[in-house]
Amino acid sequence: MTRLAGCELCELAVSKVVDNDKFAVILADEPNYPGFARVIWKDHVREVSDLLDADRLLLNEAVWQLELAVREVMQPLKVNVASLGNVVPHLHWHVIPRYADDAHFPAPVWAQAVRATDAAVLDARRALLPRLAEAITRRFAKQ
Numbered sequence: 001m002t003r004l005a006g007c008e009l010c011e012l013a014v015s016k017v018v019d020n021d022k023f024a025v026i027l028a029d030e031p032n033y034p035g036f037a038r039v040i041w042k043d044h045v046r047e048v049s050d051l052l053d054a055d056r057l058l059l060n061e062a063v064w065q066l067e068l069a070v071r072e073v074m075q076p077l078k079v080n081v082a083s084l085g086n087v088v089p090h091l092h093w094h095v096i097p098r099y100a101d102d103a104h105f106p107a108p109v110w111a112q113a114v115r116a117t118d119a120a121v122l123d124a125r126r127a128l129l130p131r132l133a134e135a136i137t138r139r140f141a142k143q
Contacts, residue, residue, distance in 0.1 A: 004044040009090040012040065017133050018140045022055065023062055025136055027129060032103045032117060033096060034125035035074040035132055039063050041091040048083070048091065059093075062140075066095045069135040073128050080108070097125075 003010040018025035023041050030036040039062045041051075048056055067079050076097035083093045096109055101121060103113040 001042060002044045004090070007044055007088070007090050009040050009088055009092060010044050017136045018062075022058060025062065025066055025140070027133065028094075030109075032113075032122065033109060034122060034129060035070055035076070035097040036109075037066055037070060037095045037132075037136070039066055039093045039095070045091045046085065046089050050091075059091075063093045063095065065139045066093075066136060069132060069139050070095055070097050073132040073135050074125065077105075082108075 012024070012026075014026055014029075016024040016026050017037075021042070023039055026038050026040065028036040028038055039059065041059060045051060048059065051059065063081060067081060070076065070079055074097040077100055078098040080096040080098055081093060082096070083091070085091065098105055098109075099117075101115070101117050102109075103115055103117055104111050105114075107114070
């Protein structure tokens with residue numbers, strides 16, 4: 001497995017909901033976005049097109065299963081799925097539940113915030129995180 005010294009995703013030391021030899025799934029610590037999750041490819045690869053076909057299919061399946069779990073538990077208005085890598089050029093996908101009352105809606109979560117989401121709403125969404133972790137675990141156990 002290829003690792004790059006100094007790459008924050010190669011050296012990731014956070015709790016993982018799914019952790020296998022190819023990828024990890026994490027719930028990101030994003031205070032304004034409970035349910036924000038990532039699929040992180042373990043090998044230090046920059047682009048999906050750098051993967052073998054079987055690995056690309058595996059990654060796509062992982063992102064799809066994660067999106068299904070987020071939709072099932074978090075019940076968002078919309079799900080954003082993004083792979084940017086401009087800041088951290090290590091292959092990873094963001095799966096982000098979006099709501100009309102979130103801080104950036106309808107803009108991307110990386111834009112300037114336009115409002116503050118009510119703290120009680122965020123607390124209620126945070127309370128769903130254990131259920132989300134269970135749903136992710138269940139979906140990936142089927143593979």
